[in-house]
Amino acid sequence: MTVYTLNLRVFWPLVTFLLTGLLLLLHRSLHRGPDSSPADCPDKALGPLLLALFALGFILRYFFKYCFSRRRRNKRVFRELPEVTCRVAPCRKEQLESYYERHVRLSPHVLGHGKAHVTKLVSELVRAGRTEKPPEASFAFRGDFVQIGSCYEEHKVSRPDCFDILVPLHLPRGLKVALVTLSCREGGMLPLCSLETPRASAWLREHRAFAGSFLRLSGTGGAYRLSPGAVLHWFYLAIQRCLAAVRQPFEWHCSLGLSLCNSRVMLRLTPLSDYVCCHICMGVRLIPAVPLADGSYLVGSVCGPQQGELWTPYFPRQEQRLLGWLRSRLPARSCHLKCLQMIKALRDLGGQALDSHGGGEWREVLSSYALKTAWLRLLLTVPPEAWRDHCFLDRLEDLLQNLKESLRQRELRHMFLGGDTELLPSFLTLPKMFRDSAPSNLLKPCCFCDNEAAYAARLGLAGGRLVRKPHFLSGGRENVQIFSRDQPRLEQGRDISISRTGHFS
Structure with a gap:
């Protein structure tokens, strides 16, 4: 059952405004000149009544303010221990959801x-x-x-x-x-x-x-x-x-x-x-x-x-038809768009920690189209029921894992020119000159350094596992650590501190 709660920040200024208006009206009626006609003169008995109402309103205001302040202090005492307990082990999904709503999601x-x-x-x-x-x-x-x-x-x-x-x-x-x-x-x-x-x-x-x-x-x-x-x-x-x-x-x-x-x-x-x-x-x-x-x-x-x-x-028409077909198969409250947006947000944050040359390589390899291609491939291979909103964290880690494998193998095939005709629905058609073309790779081999694992670690996606420590945007700072379970930590990952403004330090 919904219980109505009085908003004192709105109620008391409104009451004060009304009573002040009545007081000004009373003051004007009592100080009229002697030339005013008797028909225009208000009843003299209304003056003391309005003054009494004004005084009563101020008394009630301070009375209710005193009562609500005592009640608020009592609730704070009883809820202090549970709040501290919750802050010790916050949920990773809640932190990601909070960051998504504050800094990623568009109106x-x-x-x-x-x-x-x-x-x-x-x-x-x-x-x-x-x-x-x-x-x-x-x-x-x-x-x-x-x-x-x-x-x-x-x-x-x-x-x-x-x-x-x-x-x-x-x-x-x-x-x-x-x-x-x-x-x-x-x-x-x-x-x-x-x-x-x-x-x-x-x-x-x-x-x-x-x-x-x-x-x-x-x-x-x-x-x-x-x-x-x-x-x-x-x-x-x-x-x-x-x-x-x-x-x-x-x-x-x-x-x-x-x-x-x-x-x-x-x-x-x-x-x-x-x-x-x-x-x-x-x-x-x-x-x-x-x-x-x-x-x-x-x-x-x-x-x-x-x-x-x-x-x-x-191929814009083919992409739009593919996205529409995938959208019709997914549940009503799916997390597929949220996963791609979070990956792009992490990509943008990671580029701020690099110099101009490293940032250029970062944006060139992890381009928006490459991220979208990896995301589309995951959408076509994972069952639609696995994209419900409560599976957001699992799908995000799957996407990170797929990107890690693509960087290690130096291969991310084009969605329509990658040679995977069995992966796409049959209603998507390409011009004849592109149907039998050789599979194309979106990752440039010349952009990779000699050590694939080191380059993947530099991109921050080497382990495919995202670990977050509290507290994301609650006045402090949070450590975001991306590491690999099968590589030395100093070689494959690093601790990154994200401030409230989203910059690395």
Whole structure:
């Protein structure tokens, strides 16, 4: 049965405000001038009555305050010993839950508002750059966009301040390009692709300006390759023109900025009023993409010696369908998103303890996509009933253990290009050119040092076991220790102290 408890912090100021108002009303009625008519004069007998009520209210206030203070002191005496006993051995799951709620979990209200504002702005941009039919000698926006990344997959951590948007492009009308897959060796990196067109093409002879701006000769010299760098530069200028056309309605609420840095087109939204909850400055990464079959895309590659001519495949539609299918199989109160968010939060905390070079390796190896791939593989191998909320700690340790094994073996296969067709549901289809490609590995062999165990220990995931000592965020500090049972402690792990602000020391 629910028992109502009087909130004295609200009740007594309210009573004081009402009685003060009555006293001021009494004071005004007693000091009226002699020219006021008898009809306007209040009854003189109300004056002493109101004054008595005011005095009675103050007496009752101090009486109840005295009674409640005695009752609170008595409860504190009886509960002092159980509270001390509970603090001696707190539950690890409760500590993780507390840290998750305080520092990891995003507010659905703030995240929803951020996504709505980004969607509205990007919709206006692509609508301004859309054409009815593809131009003859230039690119054009297709008119739609694809929302990708952790904010839209509901596993973003810390702040909803970065969004990723794929913007599909129309190729020039009449341009015929062939997709050539540069197959990697067994267990290598992601396959890189090139979009090639023959040199002896009639279309190229008619559009030499386009060929000089967007095409580069291949290594053999027998074909032209579409350059992602030139496409990105055109895309940046096109977004700049579209932003100038739609800027005015948005500038009442936020300032907009566009930049091209490190092969990224970033759109910045800085609120000037209550345009976004909590006045969060948001960044939108706009990615030009060439559409392929079955909802897959090609985006410019940022790796390899020939990065100006190669493209990387993206499969956003397949990922979204896989996540939706997994979500339908899991229980109503599952911990799958919480596990991925906690792993990413631990990754971010660990990177703060390293220097710039070590932090770069940390982020490169334990990228968000690599963590999500390991998480998806665990979702497909563990029964759905094992993802209930009370199994959160077990699944988190399983994910840490899988990451440890991947780092030791230097292998984490791509979810769709890893050669594990029996692991995926049958309704997921890939373009024909990627179905028989060699298995790709997300972990770069060149990023590992000579001693795999030492490198895994440096990443803080060597033992796969998370041990926490009290008390997490209760005014003090907590020691987080990650160690291996089968390796020397000094070689495989270290004690890390996390302060209230989340920094290592």
